[in-house]
Amino acid sequence: MPDAMPRQTAAGFSGLAAGYALLSPAMLIIVAMLVAPMLALVTLSFWTQNGFELDTSFTLANYWALIEPADEPTMWMGIPFPFKNPVYAILMLKSLVMSLAVTAAVILIAYPMAYFLAFRVTRYKALWIIIITIPFWTSYLLRVFSWKIMLGFNGVINSGLMSLGIISEPLSFLLYNPPAVVITLTHAWVTFAVLPIYVSLEKIDRSLLEAATDLGDSKWQRFRRVTLPLSLPGTISAALLVFIPTVGDYVTPTLVGGPGGTMIGNSIQSLFLKQDNSPRGAALSIVMMAIVALLSLLFMWAVGYRKIRARSA
Amino acid sequence: MQRIKFIDRMSTGKLTRREMLKSATAFGVGLTVLPRLTAAAEVLTCLEWAGYDVPDYFGSYVGKHGGPPNFSIFAGEEDALAKVRAGFAADVMHPCNYSVNRFVTAGLTVPIDTAKLSNWKDIFPALQTADGVMSGSDVVMAPADWGNSSIAYRPDLIGDAFKDGETWAIFYDEKYKDKVALLDDYLVIQIGAMVNGMPYDQAYKLSGADLEAAKAMAAKAVQINRMLWTDATEIQQGLASGEIIAAYSWNDTIKNLSAQGIPIAYAKPKEGYFTWFCGLTLLNSGKADPALAYDFIDAWLSPETGKVLIEGSGYGHANMKSFEVAQADAIVAMGIKDPVEHMKSAILFKTMPNEVVNEQNKVWEELKALKQ
Numbered sequence: 001m002p003d004a005m006p007r008q009t010a011a012g013f014s015g016l017a018a019g020y021a022l023l024s025p026a027m028l029i030i031v032a033m034l035v036a037p038m039l040a041l042v043t044l045s046f047w048t049q050n051g052f053e054l055d056t057s058f059t060l061a062n063y064w065a066l067i068e069p070a071d072e073p074t075m076w077m078g079i080p081f082p083f084k085n086p087v088y089a090i091l092m093l094k095s096l097v098m099s100l101a102v103t104a105a106v107i108l109i110a111y112p113m114a115y116f117l118a119f120r121v122t123r124y125k126a127l128w129i130i131i132i133t134i135p136f137w138t139s140y141l142l143r144v145f146s147w148k149i150m151l152g153f154n155g156v157i158n159s160g161l162m163s164l165g166i167i168s169e170p171l172s173f174l175l176y177n178p179p180a181v182v183i184t185l186t187h188a189w190v191t192f193a194v195l196p197i198y199v200s201l202e203k204i205d206r207s208l209l210e211a212a213t214d215l216g217d218s219k220w221q222r223f224r225r226v227t228l229p230l231s232l233p234g235t236i237s238a239a240l241l242v243f244i245p246t247v248g249d250y251v252t253p254t255l256v257g258g259p260g261g262t263m264i265g266n267s268i269q270s271l272f273l274k275q276d277n278s279p280r281g282a283a284l285s286i287v288m289m290a291i292v293a294l295l296s297l298l299f300m301w302a303v304g305y306r307k308i309r310a311r312s313a
Numbered sequence: 314m315q316r317i318k319f320i321d322r323m324s325t326g327k328l329t330r331r332e333m334l335k336s337a338t339a340f341g342v343g344l345t346v347l348p349r350l351t352a353a354a355e356v357l358t359c360l361e362w363a364g365y366d367v368p369d370y371f372g373s374y375v376g377k378h379g380g381p382p383n384f385s386i387f388a389g390e391e392d393a394l395a396k397v398r399a400g401f402a403a404d405v406m407h408p409c410n411y412s413v414n415r416f417v418t419a420g421l422t423v424p425i426d427t428a429k430l431s432n433w434k435d436i437f438p439a440l441q442t443a444d445g446v447m448s449g450s451d452v453v454m455a456p457a458d459w460g461n462s463s464i465a466y467r468p469d470l471i472g473d474a475f476k477d478g479e480t481w482a483i484f485y486d487e488k489y490k491d492k493v494a495l496l497d498d499y500l501v502i503q504i505g506a507m508v509n510g511m512p513y514d515q516a517y518k519l520s521g522a523d524l525e526a527a528k529a530m531a532a533k534a535v536q537i538n539r540m541l542w543t544d545a546t547e548i549q550q551g552l553a554s555g556e557i558i559a560a561y562s563w564n565d566t567i568k569n570l571s572a573q574g575i576p577i578a579y580a581k582p583k584e585g586y587f588t589w590f591c592g593l594t595l596l597n598s599g600k601a602d603p604a605l606a607y608d609f610i611d612a613w614l615s616p617e618t619g620k621v622l623i624e625g626s627g628y629g630h631a632n633m634k635s636f637e638v639a640q641a642d643a644i645v646a647m648g649i650k651d652p653v654e655h656m657k658s659a660i661l662f663k664t665m666p667n668e669v670v671n672e673q674n675k676v677w678e679e680l681k682a683l684k685q
Contacts, residue, residue: 051667052398052419077685087679153556170556172491176540259535259681270678273395276671 045282054279062283088267088284092291095247095264098182103243105186107235110193114234115227117194118201129198135191144255147184151175151256176258184256185246193238200234201227232308240296247292248285264288355601357382357609360393360406363544364565369621371612382601382609388543389498390415391674397421397598404599404606409591410445411662413454416594418667423595424451429607432614435632439653440590445664456631457613458622459590459652461659462496464580465548465562465570470555479580482508483559485530490537494548494560497541497681499673505530507584513660520669524676531677535684552577564647568627588659590631590652623647629655 020027045062048055066088073080076090083089113132121128135143150156151174158170174180204227212222250265257263264284271281300306359366359382366384368375375381385403387393390412397403398419408416416422427433433441433455440446440456447453464483468476475483481504484495495501503516506527519527535541539557542548548560553575560566562579570577580586593610595603612618619635622628624643629652630636636644665673 074683076683085679087682091682153551154554172539172556258540259684262682262684267678267682274389274391275674275678276391276395277675 041282041285044279045286047279049277049279052276062280063287065280066284066287088264091262091264091267092288094178094262096291096295098178098185098263099243099246101182102185102189102246103239105182106189106193106242107197107239109186110190110197110238111235113190114194114197114201117198118204129195132191132194135188140188141251143188144184144252147180147187148175148256151180151183175256176261178257178261180256180258181253181261181263184252185249188252189242189246192241196234196238196241197231198234200231204230229308232303233305236300236303236305236308240299244292244296248288357405357601357605358385358403358599359383359609360385360387360397360401360403360596362387362407365407369625370618371609372617372621373615374609374612377608378605382605391670394419394421397596400598402598402600403596404601404603405609406594406596407457407591408454408594409589409662410443410454410456411589411664413445413592413594414448414664415667415670416596417448417453421596421598422448422453423597424448424453425455425595425610426607427452427455430455430611430614432611432616432632435616435634436614437631437633437652440631443590445590446592454592454594455610455614456590456592457618458592458628458630459588459655460564460628461579461586461588462561462563462662463586464559464582465552465566466559466578466580467552467555467576468578469576470558475559479582480508481582481584484538484561485533487537489559491539492558493538494540494542494551494557495534495538496561497543499670499677500561501534501541502527502531502673502677502680504584505534513585513663517663517665518669520672524672528676528680532680532683535680541681564627568625585660587662588656589662590629590656592631 046058046060048057048059048061065085066083068084069082070084070086073082074086074090075081076086079093081089117125117128117132148155152158153170153172153175155174157174158167161167162170208226208230209222212226217225247263248265248268250263250269253261253263253266257266268281268284268288271277271284361384363386366381366386368381371381382405385393385396385401387396390408393406393408394415397406397416398421406416413422436456440459441452443456445454446456464479464481466475483489484493484501485505485508495504502524503513503519506516506519507513509527509530511527516527539551540547542560545563545566548557548562549566549569551557552560552566552570553573559580564579567577567579593613595606595610599606614632616630616632616634616638619630619632620639622630623635623639627643627647629647631652
């Protein structure tokens, strides 16, 4: 056997090399499109804007500006924000709350859809999946815009309610506020959540369910003790898939949010495009990323993601 | 098939280092050659306001070159400025008298050689030398269109109180909550100060403690306004449906809505109404042949464009001859045909110092974000 070893290593090595070679197109794209811009963003955040020029001497001033304390706290929704520039903290909090609301709504809507698909649909499953992905065939922007028509002053909901005689004049609280943003984002992201949940439900060994029933579990108990825990990996990844990108969304708030529905992404956009302060915009983006990453880790730790994975593996 | 074989061999590790390098080189060389091929004939790129990208506004350019240039649409000059400064290569930009200086200061403009513009001789002489057109001894903006900014309102819905005393205060008045819409711009702060009695000459350069004091009014406007618009179609739809009954607007809103038979009036508020003129500026980031840019600017200055502008949107035009070829009733509807007279009767937007633009922008963005 000793002479078999080197050959095996050689095969293992070339296998590894082949693996990296196969990965390399994706790696190249990630380096060029993600790592390089990130490094640029980090560098930019340590510079300062001086009129039309960039001052490239190293400073933490941009980060300090985000948390610089003030003597008099600014009150917003009854919460004191003891900062000199309270806008960033307020928008951060607001974005997180709105995103959490979106995530919760998305999971609540997507889970039953995925459940139906995994357990009730037996024929034409592929067709069902295609039907669920149909919203992807329309541009994201158009889907957001169509909510403007739905919720608008003379939109579908208002004219429907008026023709039924339920209201006498259009409701104006439907559009241009945070709930409008939450509704629109929920609709836009539901499809993204159905698929991962569906996959983890589909993977569940049906004999486990039979065993639970045989051992006397009611339908609800069976769901709570077998189906739900086993589908958690997909559900958690779906939640993260929705939560992470929606925190920084700025298109939806721009179109349906009005000033009251502004989120942190709008603030970053305005720092880059309107306020002529890209270094602070960069710092704010990085802080946002760090907070979202931290919250995601906390969330995974809280639900015991590692244990769940070990169990389902 | 060759390609599939290549991937196959690569994944099984049968590819020699030499073959690998050869393919990689071919790919790299291909990459560097590609952009050069497309660079051969650069198309003119224009940064333009939404709605001004219609070929009617530059008919002679389309006639000569067979099609319109590339357009990139902006909602406000600051967007366009940020875009160009971030490296967007545009040849021509459409700023206004109060904003062109931002581009000049940022070092993005090229002086215009008026000898290359066949229509320059017919431009109103007062506009040829107006503030904003000239920077030092250079012409940096070829004046093209001019018009108003005032309050468009629905006379059938607004009530007599406003009609008896037209005022900008309507946008800051609790009584009209969710019924009015201002422009999404720091101008809201300045108009607020004017409602409180400050003349525009001071309000446009509000900064420091005075700006802090003016914030309260603007914050009120953010609460009261149904929306803060960035695109004129938003308020045109809003006014048409009755969702809003008064809005900050340009002449085209009046023209478009009355053409649809919707009752609409243009106010002359007691604090005054605004006027502006815009034009075309050459940018130094352009990649196209400058001759194309001159053809485009010249097309904008032509009387034919002026006719379209006057008849179609109710704006004025910088070319004197436009008023000879446009329909008489359209000119009458505009009310006035001489830009100099026109600008005397209204408040001409002024160029704000750069620091003040940034300061007011920052305050404005924060006020919007703080809406509860």
